[in-house]
Amino acid sequence: MTAPSTSPAPSRGGRWIEHWDPENETFWNETGEKVARRNLWFSVLSEHIGFSIWTVWSVMVLFMGPEYGLTPADKFFLVSMATLVGAIARVPYTFAVALFGGRNWTIVSASLLLIPTVAAFIVMEPGTSYTTFMVCAMLAGIGGGNFASSMTNINAFFPLRKKGWALGLNAGGGNIGVPVVQLVGLAVIGASGGPRVLLGIYIPLIVLAAVLAAVKMDNIAHMKNDTGAAKDSVREAHTWIMSFLYIGTFGSFIGYSFAFGLVLQTQFGRTPLQAAYVTFIGPLLGSLIRPVGGALADRYGGAKITLWNYVAMAAATGVIVIASMQKSLPLFTTAFIALFVLSGLGNGSTFKMIPGIFQAKALAKGLEGEEAAAYGRRLSGASMGIIGAVGALGGLGINLAFRQSFLTVGSGTGAFVSFLAFYALCFVVTWAVYLRRPAGAKAEATATTEAKPQLSYAEV
Incomplete structure (x- = not known):
């Protein structure tokens, strides 16, 4: 069996693997x-730091006391802009992997994180204009793009039977960058350090991630820049359906990650240190459980796990509404952390559905073996960037909803009621598109099995 070669391809720099066939079990087991x-481990490292820089402003705003002259609405808008840019960046980052190679783009994307980090390090002090802070928060958004390129790259490395675990681990390791930067922020606040200390910690880590990517990662030669795949994925209805569902899971995770500390400060009067003590717990648990969501999806089907996860998310949100109305901080915090855990579980199960959906479409077209696998990889890789981008826009919606809720009624209760309704809608869509079997469908499928492969998403 041909081993993966990392010798340079003609007219290309860097480490390029010319032969890659993960669906071949002999090839997979041997090499x-x-x-x-x-490649997975070092992709996780770069993505992890990208998430930390993307969400660093969730910590920066905790440092910004009265001397900065910002209202809670101003702070929610700051973090919203970071979320927005991070979502938009995911689209070009997805296709950059095919254009430059996974290893090469990881080096570039990691190095780019120096721009927002150094910029914030320079300007982070009272007296700086709100516009300057806004520009720095928007620059930090490029860290959100690292997720899309990392997931597209790792999707190509693993066989379908391992994708739930691999994508869950890759994304979970990246997501953990959120609570880690919040934990580091807690330590800095506890030690009476300023925001520049936090930023200064990350500058050498960014350089380390870029160097390790250069030394340890590889490019896959057959991942050519396929604009046809991008166009096909945009025209595919499932890309947009899964984007909608991913708003409910990842949009919740990233939106709440930015907003949790601010909500505790604004609604419950917590000090920056008191907020920081609990802010990191939800994102940490949500990140750690994401691979579990992928593994459960591998075993039971992503659609089933996603469906019942939305039921649990709606229930947790209902408890939060009650706690918010009763001003019960212990109940509010507990339910909010539970919602983080469920969003992380759903992140793993929804993303596992993507390659399974396109594999099912390939089989329904009559494709088999490597041809079917290649079709699935092509469309799922291209669609992941779009789905990840739209999902991240859900985080923008959450922060804007909180901003409006606090401006209108002085609490986050109104925002949570709207989130509850949205989770109910996600449940309906998941069931209707991926699990519902119309009356007579089973008999019809049995009668036509020999004529044409049946398209089924129940096990994706």
């Missing part, structure tokens, strides 16, 4: 798994 896992 593929080791290479895939190595």
Whole structure:
């Protein structure tokens, strides 16, 4: 069996693998798994730091006391702009992998994180204009793009039977960058350090991630820049359906990650240190459980896990509404953390559905073996960037909803009621598109099995 070669391809720089066939079990067991896992670990490191820089303003706003002259609405708008840019960046970052190579783009995307970090380090002090802070928060948004390029790259390395675990681990390791930057922020606040200390910690870590990507990662040669795949994924209805569902899971995770500390400060009067003590817990647990969501989806089907996860998310949100109305901080905090955990679980299960959906479409077209696998990889890789971008826009919606809720009624209760309704709608869409079997469908499928492969998403 041909081993993956990392010798340079003609007219290309860097480490390029010319032969890659993860669906071939012999290839996978002999050489593929080791290479895939190595790329996974260093992809996780870069994505992890990208998430930390993307969400660093969730910590920065805790440092910004009365001397900065900002209202709660101003702060919610700051973090909203970081969320917005992070969502938009995911689209070009997805296709950059095919254009430049996964390893090469990881080096570039990690290095780009120096721009927002150094910029914030320079201007972070009272007296700086709100516009300057806004520009720095928007620059930090590029860290959100690292997720899309990392997921597209790792999707190509692993076979379908391992994608739920691999994508869940890759995304979970990246998501953990959110609570880590909040934990580091807690330590800095506790030590009476300023925001520049926090930013200064990350500058050498960014350089380290870029260097390790250069030394340890590989490019896959057959991932050519396929604009046709991008166009096909945009025309595919499932891309937009899954984007909607991902708003409910990842949009919740990233939106709440930005907003949790601000809500505790604004609605419950917590000090920056008191807020920081609990802010990191939800994102940490939500990140850690994401691979579990992927693994459960591998075993039971992503659609089933996603469906019942939305039921649990709606229930947790209902408890939050009650706690918010009763001004019960312990109940509010507990339910909010539970909602983080559920959003992380749903992140893993929804993203596992994507390759499964396109594999099912390939089989329904009559494709088999490597041809079917290649079709699935092509469309799922292209669609992941769009789905990730739209999902992240859900985080923007959450922060804007909180901003409006606090401006209108002085609390986050109104925002949570709207989130509850949205989760109910996500449940209906998941069931109607991926799990519902119309009356007579089973008999019809049995009668036509020999004529044409049946398109079924129940196990994706």
